[in-house]
Amino acid sequence: MDSSRTGDGTDRRPSETARTTVAARVLGVSPNTLRSWERRFGVPVARRSPGGHRVYDLGELEALAVGLQETGDIRAAVARTRAMASTTPARQVLTAALRRFADDAIIDQLERQSVLRGVEATLDELVVPAVEALEDGSAELEHAGRVVRRWCELVARLQPPVRPDAPRVLVQEGAPATVAVATSAVLALAVRRVGLQPLVLTVATGPEGWARAVRVTQARAVVLGGRDRGRLTAIAERLASAARPPALCLTHGAVLDADLDVVRLPPGTAAAAQALAALPGPPTATSPGDAAVA
Numbered sequence: 001m002d003s004s005r006t007g008d009g010t011d012r013r014p015s016e017t018a019r020t021t022v023a024a025r026v027l028g029v030s031p032n033t034l035r036s037w038e039r040r041f042g043v044p045v046a047r048r049s050p051g052g053h054r055v056y057d058l059g060e061l062e063a064l065a066v067g068l069q070e071t072g073d074i075r076a077a078v079a080r081t082r083a084m085a086s087t088t089p090a091r092q093v094l095t096a097a098l099r100r101f102a103d104d105a106i107i108d109q110l111e112r113q114s115v116l117r118g119v120e121a122t123l124d125e126l127v128v129p130a131v132e133a134l135e136d137g138s139a140e141l142e143h144a145g146r147v148v149r150r151w152c153e154l155v156a157r158l159q160p161p162v163r164p165d166a167p168r169v170l171v172q173e174g175a176p177a178t179v180a181v182a183t184s185a186v187l188a189l190a191v192r193r194v195g196l197q198p199l200v201l202t203v204a205t206g207p208e209g210w211a212r213a214v215r216v217t218q219a220r221a222v223v224l225g226g227r228d229r230g231r232l233t234a235i236a237e238r239l240a241s242a243a244r245p246p247a248l249c250l251t252h253g254a255v256l257d258a259d260l261d262v263v264r265l266p267p268g269t270a271a272a273a274q275a276l277a278a279l280p281g282p283p284t285a286t287s288p289g290d291a292a293v294a
Helices: 020-027 031-041 058-071 074-085 087-099 103-117 119-132 139-158 179-193 203-217 229-240 269-277
Strands: 002-004 015-019 046-048 054-057 168-173 197-202 221-224 247-250
Touching (some): 015 020, 015 058, 020 031, 020 054, 020 058, 031 074, 058 074, 087 103, 087 119, 087 139, 103 119, 103 139, 119 139, 119 179, 119 269, 139 179, 168 179, 168 203, 179 269, 197 203, 203 229, 221 269, 229 247
Parallel strands (some): 168 197, 168 221, 221 247
Antiparallel strands (some): 046 054
16 A cells, blocks of 8 residues: 655545555455446546556545445445545535634534535534544634534524433533534434434533433433543443443543443444434333432
8 A cells, every 4th residue: 555645734644545456355346347437437536656556545445345335336336435525625624614713604614514415424524523623622622612512503403303202311511622522512413313312411510410310311321421531430330320320321432440331332423323322221120229319
């Protein structure tokens, strides 16, 4: 594989490439079929390496391979790959608007992209990567969290109302000026869109506050994340000891200082929301100790 780095001023990773034989292996086809697809559909796109070899972008190959696996049809896979290829410019525009504190441009970009791509794709492919490109602890990141949260709330108000008896999911909000502020708002919106009722709390609420919220709402699950392992562990241990413990779910990268039975949510907000929707409800047992929590 060859590697090169782009220099467009955004936080993009090196672009890895593969020669024809490796590219064909990634797609599970022969080199002749690979070249046939390139001629017929223009995907994947071949380029010349500095040494004169035909090379293909590994990201494009992997996207095409996933499309083939999910659809079983090369035309549908090509359409999916082309849609994904158009994500990077939109992400750059959004990141630039976040860096300029340009609220109107941010909201305009989010609204436009959600119409073009759908809400879930906008959240996973644009919002989260754009926010992750900002410096941790920066004013830009703190402001981005507020704007993204506001946009998610606007989108939520336009959705059909969630059933009053829909299961509740408690989602932990991140600390200010961290990526988790935006990602928790994004997850709460995704949870609502799969028919669950989200309730967002902070770690500052404390273990007993979380326990009361779980008891009153009879929450199906609690989603914890971030880097404050001590507080997360205290909350998780308190909830695990409840008579009707919810499913304890951890977002990607979250770690506890205790050996508890937890569910690690898959990457991607849409996938995480679907995993939460698939969880069973909490047990029905009660205990005097837990009932005493007020």
